[in-house]
Amino acid sequence: MVNRHLDPHLNPWRGHALRIEARPTVARHCHGASERLGKRAMSRHIFVLTGAGVSAESGLGTFRDKAGEGIWAKFDPMKLATPQAFARDPQTVLAFYDARRRNLLAARPNPAHVALARLERELAAKGDRLTLVTQNIDDLHERAGSKEVVHMHGELLKARCQSCEAAHAWLNDLTVGDACPRCDRVGALRPDIVWFGEFPHHLHEIDRALRDADLFVAIGTSGAVYPAAGFVAEARAFGVPTCEINLEAADNALLFDDALYGPATEIVPAWVEETLRT
Ligand SMILES: NC(=O)c1ccc[n+]([C@@H]2O[C@H](COP(=O)([O-])OP(=O)(O)OC[C@H]3O[C@@H](n4cnc5c(N)ncnc54)[C@H](O)[C@@H]3O)[C@@H](O)[C@H]2O)c1
Numbered sequence: 398m399v400n401r402h403l404d405p406h407l408n409p410w411r412g413h414a415l416r417i418e419a420r421p422t423v424a425r426h427c428h429g430a431s432e433r434l435g436k437r438a439m440s441r442h443i444f445v446l447t448g449a450g451v452s453a454e455s456g457l458g459t460f461r462d463k464a465g466e467g468i469w470a471k472f473d474p475m476k477l478a479t480p481q482a483f484a485r486d487p488q489t490v491l492a493f494y495d496a497r498r499r500n501l502l503a504a505r506p507n508p509a510h511v512a513l514a515r516l517e518r519e520l521a522a523k524g525d526r527l528t529l530v531t532q533n534i535d536d537l538h539e540r541a542g543s544k545e546v547v548h549m550h551g552e553l554l555k556a557r558c559q560s561c562e563a564a565h566a567w568l569n570d571l572t573v574g575d576a577c578p579r580c581d582r583v584g585a586l587r588p589d590i591v592w593f594g595e596f597p598h599h600l601h602e603i604d605r606a607l608r609d610a611d612l613f614v615a616i617g618t619s620g621a622v623y624p625a626a627g628f629v630a631e632a633r634a635f636g637v638p639t640c641e642i643n644l645e646a647a648d649n650a651l652l653f654d655d656a657l658y659g660p661a662t663e664i665v666p667a668w669v670e671e672t673l674r675t
């Protein structure tokens with residue numbers, strides 16, 4: 398685990414003194430033991446935003462990374478992840494998501510998902526609260542035991558009817574010949590996910606939770622896709638301490654008060670353990 402405050406090479410932009418310690422420990426702003434929380438003396442509310450990095454070690458590909466190996470380095474998102482692409486060539490778009498759905502059904506939650514489910518459970522037991530917002534379209538948080546997951550970019554294991562707007566659980570391949578289970582219309586079903594150019598879901602609920610949070614933590618997200626990439630600035634504007642947990646610094650890393658760098662399966666369980674102790 399690398400703590401940015403302890404490494405001047407990872408932290409060249411910060412003016413304040415670095416803590417010099419023999420071994421990296423946890424970052425000061427990452428656990429919700431903030432002055433803000435002390436002053437409020439109320440129940441604690443932690444807001445976690447997850448991205449593709451939290452599912453990377455479950456074998457699901459990320460979208461962008463600095464090694465140029467993300468999904469969008471191999472495929473053109475404009476041909477696969479826009480409403481226009483779907484209107485032009487539904488078979489190709491559906492086949493892309495069929496492959497991803499099969500991949501997801503073969504994947505398992507990893508220790509980072511399990512730790513976040515534990516965080517939700519144990520915060521609730523103390524009268525505290527977790528808001529878990531994910532950009533991921535997988536269901537690995539749920540399969541690890543998380544009860545309340547806000548899927549701002551939709552869900553791969555659902556199909557939505559463009560005619561009646563009903564969403565249906567969908568585990569099989571999706572074809573242009575499939576009929577909507579509610580209205581029977583054939584050819585109107587699409588993956589229930591948010592494509593480029595479409596509005597993410599639950600933005601009002603997310604905004605309310607950001608205002609109310611005592612700590613904002615972004616895990617495994619590159620900070621490149623808005624509006625999620627802007628949540629850290631929003632949290633800061635509300636005076637909420639912010640922490641990045643990532644394999645490497647995100648595009649918006651400068652906006653975080655603190656950071657913990659390393660693989661999610663190692664860093665997230667350690668962070669949860671420390672946070673529950675704080
Ligand atoms: N329809 C679609 O398929 C579509 C289209 C466009 C955008 N999007 C959305 O864009 C969103 C933004 O992407 P994102 O930020 O979630 O993913 P991303 O691929 O852009 O970034 C992944 C991040 O995870 C980090 N990472 C990689 N392995 C890690 C590990 N083992 N542990 C910790 N971190 C690790 C990387 O360093 C990187 O910062 C996506 O979630 C996706 O919903 C989806």
Ligand SMILES: [Zn+2]
Pocket residue numbers: 558559560561562563577578579580581582585
């Ligand atoms: Zn329908």
